[in-house]
Amino acid sequence: MPAQLLDGKQISEQQIQAIRSRVEQRLAEGRRAPALAVVLIGDDPASAVYVRNKKLACERAGIRSVSFEYPASFSEAALIELVQQLNQDPEIDGILVQLPLPDHIDPELIIETINPHKDVDGFHPYNFGRLALKMPLLRPCTPFGAMTLLQHTGVDPAGLDAVVIGASNIVGRPMALELLMARATVTVCHSKTRQLADKVRSADIVVAGVGRPNFVQGDWIKPGAIVIDIGINRLPNGRLCGDVDFEAARQVAGWITPVPGGAGPMTISTLMHNTLEAHLALYP
Numbered sequence: 001m002p003a004q005l006l007d008g009k010q011i012s013e014q015q016i017q018a019i020r021s022r023v024e025q026r027l028a029e030g031r032r033a034p035a036l037a038v039v040l041i042g043d044d045p046a047s048a049v050y051v052r053n054k055k056l057a058c059e060r061a062g063i064r065s066v067s068f069e070y071p072a073s074f075s076e077a078a079l080i081e082l083v084q085q086l087n088q089d090p091e092i093d094g095i096l097v098q099l100p101l102p103d104h105i106d107p108e109l110i111i112e113t114i115n116p117h118k119d120v121d122g123f124h125p126y127n128f129g130r131l132a133l134k135m136p137l138l139r140p141c142t143p144f145g146a147m148t149l150l151q152h153t154g155v156d157p158a159g160l161d162a163v164v165i166g167a168s169n170i171v172g173r174p175m176a177l178e179l180l181m182a183r184a185t186v187t188v189c190h191s192k193t194r195q196l197a198d199k200v201r202s203a204d205i206v207v208a209g210v211g212r213p214n215f216v217q218g219d220w221i222k223p224g225a226i227v228i229d230i231g232i233n234r235l236p237n238g239r240l241c242g243d244v245d246f247e248a249a250r251q252v253a254g255w256i257t258p259v260p261g262g263a264g265p266m267t268i269s270t271l272m273h274n275t276l277e278a279h280l281a282l283y284p
C-alpha cells in the first residue's frame with residue numbers, strides 16, 4: 001500500500017486559521033494585532049517568492065507585516081542599524097531577515113543583532129541554545145514545522161530511530177535537536193558520513209535536507225517509515241522536486257511529505273505561529 005501523504009499545504013492552512021481566530025479574539029478585547037517586520041536585501045528571485053508568501057500568510061493570519069526591502073548594495077552597517085531600530089520598536093513583535101544575504105553582509109552578525117525575543121526565525125544563538133537545553137522559546141521554523149507534520153501521523157517519536165540527512169544551521173542541526181527533545185534516537189548524517197544508505201535503511205523517521213534532487217533512493221527507505229523531505233530543488237525543466245525520490249519512496253514508506261506542498265508551507269505557517277508567540281510573550 002502506498003504511503004499516506006503528509007499534506008503540508010492543508011495542515012499549514014489549519015495552523016494559520018487557528019492563529020487568525022486567536023488574533024481576532026485579542027482584537028475583540030481591544031488589543032493590537034501581532035506585527036512582523038519582513039526584511040529583504042537584494043534581488044534573489046527565490047527569496048522574493050518566499051517573502052511574498054510570508055506577507056500573504058500574515059494577511060491570512062491577521063498579522064500586520066511591515067516590509068523593508070533594499071537593493072543588494074545596502075550596507076552591513078545600515079542593516080545593523082535597521083535591526084537595532086526594529087528591536088527598539090514597541091509596535092514590532094517579530095523580525096525576519098530573509099536569508100541568504102548578499103556576500104558582503106555577515107549573516108551571523110545580523111542574526112546576533114536581533115533581539116532574541118523578536119527572533120521569530122529562532123536562529124539567534126540564545127534560541128538555538130534554549131532548544132539544545134530542552135527549554136525552547138522561539139524555534140527554527142522548518143524543523144518545528146516538520147515536527148508538526150510528524151505529530152499529524154499520530155506516531156510518538158520516543159524511542160524510534162531517526163536519521164537526519166544534512167547538518168545545516170537552518171535545517172539539519174535544529175531538526176536533530178527537535179527529534180532528540182521528542183526522545184527519538186537521532187543520527188545526523190552529512191557529506192562525510194559513510195554507509196549513508198545503510199543508516200537510512202535502519203530509520204523509522206527520515207528527514208532529508210541536503211538540497212540534492214532525488215538523492216534519497218526508494219530502496220533506502222525502511223518499510224513503513226515516516227519520510228519528511230525538506231529539500232526544495234528546481235530542476236532544469238523548471239519543476240520543483242525534493243531530496244527524496246518521491247515516487248519510489250512512497251511505495252515503501254508509511255508516511256511521506258510531497259514537494260511542493262509538504263515542509264515548505266509549514267515553514268511559513270510556523271513563522272506565523274512564532275510571531276504570535278513573540279507577541280504574546282511581549283504583551284501577554
Ligand SMILES: Nc1nc2c(c(=O)[nH]1)N[C@@H](CN(C=O)c1ccc(C(=O)N[C@@H](CCC(=O)O)C(=O)O)cc1)CN2
Nearest residue numbers: 050097098099100121141142260261262264265267268
Ligand atoms: N530568514 C529565513 N531565511 C530562509 C529560511 C527561513 O526559514 N528563514 N528558509 C529558507 C527559505 N524559506 C523560507 O524563508 C522557504 C522555502 C520554501 C517554502 C515553500 O513554501 N516552498 C513551496 C514551494 C515554493 C515555490 O514554488 O518555490 C513548497 O515547498 O511547497 C517556504 C519557505 C531559506 N531562507
Ligand SMILES: [Mg+2]
Nearest residue numbers: 101102103105
Ligand atoms: Mg554571506
